[in-house]
Amino acid sequence: MPTRPYLFHGLTNSLCSRCLGKVEAKIIFQDGGVHLLKHCPVHGREQVLIADDIDYYRQTQAFIKPGDMPLRFNTPIRHGCPYDCGLCPDHEQHSCLTLIELTDRCNLNCPICYADSGSDQTDSHQQIRRHRDLATIERMLDAVVANEGEPQVVQLSGGEPTIHPEFFNVLDLAKARPIKHLMVNTNGIRIAHDPTFAETLAGYAPGLEIYLQFDSFEEAALRELRGADLRSVRQQAIERLNALGLSTTLVVTLKKGLNDHEIGRIIDYALAQPCVRGVTFQPIQAAGRLEGFEPERDRYTLSEVRRAILEQSPHFKPQDLLPVPCHPDALAMAYALKLGDQVVPLTGLFDASSYVEMVPNAIIYEQQPELKQRILDLYSTSHSPASAATSLKQLLCCLPLMQVPEGLTYTNVFRVMIVQFMDAYNFDVRSVKRSCIHIVHPDGRLIPFDTYNLFYREGSAGEGVIAALNQAATTTTWSEPDLVLADPTATP
Numbered sequence: 001m002p003t004r005p006y007l008f009h010g011l012t013n014s015l016c017s018r019c020l021g022k023v024e025a026k027i028i029f030q031d032g033g034v035h036l037l038k039h040c041p042v043h044g045r046e047q048v049l050i051a052d053d054i055d056y057y058r059q060t061q062a063f064i065k066p067g068d069m070p071l072r073f074n075t076p077i078r079h080g081c082p083y084d085c086g087l088c089p090d091h092e093q094h095s096c097l098t099l100i101e102l103t104d105r106c107n108l109n110c111p112i113c114y115a116d117s118g119s120d121q122t123d124s125h126q127q128i129r130r131h132r133d134l135a136t137i138e139r140m141l142d143a144v145v146a147n148e149g150e151p152q153v154v155q156l157s158g159g160e161p162t163i164h165p166e167f168f169n170v171l172d173l174a175k176a177r178p179i180k181h182l183m184v185n186t187n188g189i190r191i192a193h194d195p196t197f198a199e200t201l202a203g204y205a206p207g208l209e210i211y212l213q214f215d216s217f218e219e220a221a222l223r224e225l226r227g228a229d230l231r232s233v234r235q236q237a238i239e240r241l242n243a244l245g246l247s248t249t250l251v252v253t254l255k256k257g258l259n260d261h262e263i264g265r266i267i268d269y270a271l272a273q274p275c276v277r278g279v280t281f282q283p284i285q286a287a288g289r290l291e292g293f294e295p296e297r298d299r300y301t302l303s304e305v306r307r308a309i310l311e312q313s314p315h316f317k318p319q320d321l322l323p324v325p326c327h328p329d330a331l332a333m334a335y336a337l338k339l340g341d342q343v344v345p346l347t348g349l350f351d352a353s354s355y356v357e358m359v360p361n362a363i364i365y366e367q368q369p370e371l372k373q374r375i376l377d378l379y380s381t382s383h384s385p386a387s388a389a390t391s392l393k394q395l396l397c398c399l400p401l402m403q404v405p406e407g408l409t410y411t412n413v414f415r416v417m418i419v420q421f422m423d424a425y426n427f428d429v430r431s432v433k434r435s436c437i438h439i440v441h442p443d444g445r446l447i448p449f450d451t452y453n454l455f456y457r458e459g460s461a462g463e464g465v466i467a468a469l470n471q472a473a474t475t476t477t478w479s480e481p482d483l484v485l486a487d488p489t490a491t492p
């Protein structure tokens, strides 16, 4: 009797990458990898690699915890996930990070841009690119506050947010709200070229972080990803941010075979910059403008990025680079302390339920009593000096609460993250319900980043799918409250 060439692990729903219709998907283990095996009644069979490391994939499934709910949901359940965003009451996670797009315009024209932004008047669908007006932006900020109360992280994005003519008025509006951490997602051109702008920006710290595009040291890779040689721009921007002491995260968009060999070098560079608090690695999501991108050839999975970090950076071991519990399929993270030339990974300690379990990780600093003491101090929640206002928990809401001991500040913390957004290839309904990175629609809905770029962005590939579903639904009588209040005891 023949045997299947794979191990059937589970079942989920995905999307057909051609028509974006919802299809059943088997999760299978084959040849050391995890794959989705899908069947679309119209377009047939499709097999997609979603992880190249079965053990790590299994680990992600063990890193889940009950989701935190928003204070309200925004849309009713009508068509089923992912066609009801959102957030609909079936969503399992609040917004850890919310993007507010200030503009469709940009001072670059990257060949890959999920937002289809650029410097021309119109986008590829002949829609006019606009700056959002202040009243709309204010409504979007209020929508986040209404959902979250005190939003953890709000990221001003675009297009290129720093070219918005009322950018500092937007910052004033954001600062006037109870947002714990504000980020500016930027390509760095304005920071590099406009010292007055950068100095004014620095005046909004603390509580402000620059999320700086930083993909490569190589001209060819930059031209392929960004359409321009940005090496000197990056250098000038970093020099200015160092001089201003403005907290910065480097954001690396990864294309398989193009810039993935630079991962270790980028981490080393980041560690040497006083302003840099961490690096986020983000494989390209197959959505929006994708010139020169062939999904079958160029898609890169989270576990492959994790493997590359472990191979290229001597600072992190497998136990240090862990799934993030709020959305373990899509997020992996390592925290470390920067202490002079020393880099001490911390994340491997987080799941230690007892000191005995901590010992293997403690070996690194067992020989260094001072370091050992400083790490152990991190576990003292009673130790809360006024000089260290930042707790590690504030950096990412799903971590255990730990206070930073005296003498250590946010400048000592270094964070490596992998963020993988789903596209029509690796889409998994089970996983997208846990998405905690959301984009505010101008109408006030908060929509997972993954589904926003597939279905809800103007001009997105799946816009017509949603329109057709809504059109069909007009023949049905729905009882739809405008806002469905979150009730933890209710089953949607």
Ligand code: SF4
Pocket (backbone or CB within 6 Å): 080, 081, 082, 083, 084, 085, 086, 087, 088, 089, 090, 091, 092, 432, 433, 448, 451
């Ligand atoms: S992704 Fe979340 S918000 Fe969107 S339809 Fe699914 S459960 Fe609802």
Ligand code: SF4
Pocket (backbone or CB within 6 Å): 106, 107, 108, 109, 110, 112, 113, 114, 115, 116, 117, 118, 158, 159, 160, 187
């Ligand atoms: S990816 Fe960013 S920098 Fe590039 S065109 Fe789009 S918005 Fe501009």
